[in-house]
Amino acid sequence: HVTGVQTCALPISVGPGESLGESAPGDSPGYLATARALEDVAGYEIELAPFRELRRAYAPPAFKVLYRLALGLCSAIRNLDAEVATKPPRFTTPKAPPTSGMAGRGHGLSQDCVGFLRRMPFFEAFTDTEIKQLCSSMRQWDVAKDQTLFTEGEPAASCFVMARGLVEVTVERSGNLVTLADLGPGRLFGEISLLDQGP
Numbered sequence: 001h002v003t004g005v006q007t008c009a010l011p012i013s014v015g016p017g018e019s020l021g022e023s024a025p026g027d028s029p030g031y032l033a034t035a036r037a038l039e040d041v042a043g044y045e046i047e048l049a050p051f052r053e054l055r056r057a058y059a060p061p062a063f064k065v066l067y068r069l070a071l072g073l074c075s076a077i078r079n080l081d082a083e084v085a086t087k088p089p090r091f092t093t094p095k096a097p098p099t100s101g102m103a104g105r106g107h108g109l110s111q112d113c114v115g116f117l118r119r120m121p122f123f124e125a126f127t128d129t130e131i132k133q134l135c136s137s138m139r140q141w142d143v144a145k146d147q148t149l150f151t152e153g154e155p156a157a158s159c160f161v162m163a164r165g166l167v168e169v170t171v172e173r174s175g176n177l178v179t180l181a182d183l184g185p186g187r188l189f190g191e192i193s194l195l196d197q198g199p
Contacts, residue, residue: 013038019069067195074196081171081180113138116163120186156193162186 046065054062113135117123123131138161143149149160152171160167162185169189170177183189193199 019072070195074192074198077192078196078198086173113140117161120161122186122188150190153199155199156190156197159188159190159194161188 051062051065055066114128114131117126117131117135118128126134140163143165149167150156150158162183164185167183167189168179169181169183170179172178
């Protein structure tokens with residue numbers, strides 16, 4: 001067993017079959033916590049230099065590792081959202097009447113799609129060719145103020161990239177909507193379902 005101590009968080013323990021230091025296989029500048037062995041420990045380490053070579057070579061094992069780590073992160077975020085929603089809310093509004101599906105008007109992409117994505121930090125490592133390929137799987141939507149894009153618990157069909165405007169993200173608790181975040185241009189949302197295929 002190993003304990004990890006993080007600032008502003010309770011210590012967590014990691015046991016056999018679990019991983020730690022998993023932010024490092026990405027482009028993290030350093031570890032996010034300190035790890036100390038609570039018992040004699042044996043295991044395996046993934047060395048970053050050869051792992052990054054696997055990534056650069058588009059080797060399937062590297063992307064399988066990253067995908068598994070992403071699923072673990074998705075699970076942690078879903079658990080955190082559930083935990084946040086159980087605490088006394090800072091912002092609540094009465095629950096609005098349910099809507100069916102995403103309200104708005106869909107149409108073809110504007111000419112500025114590639115340029116907009118190019119300016120987003122999330123896509124800075126993408127080539128223009130890769131962004132154009134990604135745009136081929138996208139469509140553009142205009143949504144009026146106070147319309148619902150999707151509802152908590154419904155099957156996910158899309159991940160969203162904000163070009164303009166402001167979106168409020170909420171969960172329903174005790175008949176009220178608890179605000180989790182307000183998201184503006186350049187932000188992604190619905191991305192957890194893109195990875196774990198959950199609601």
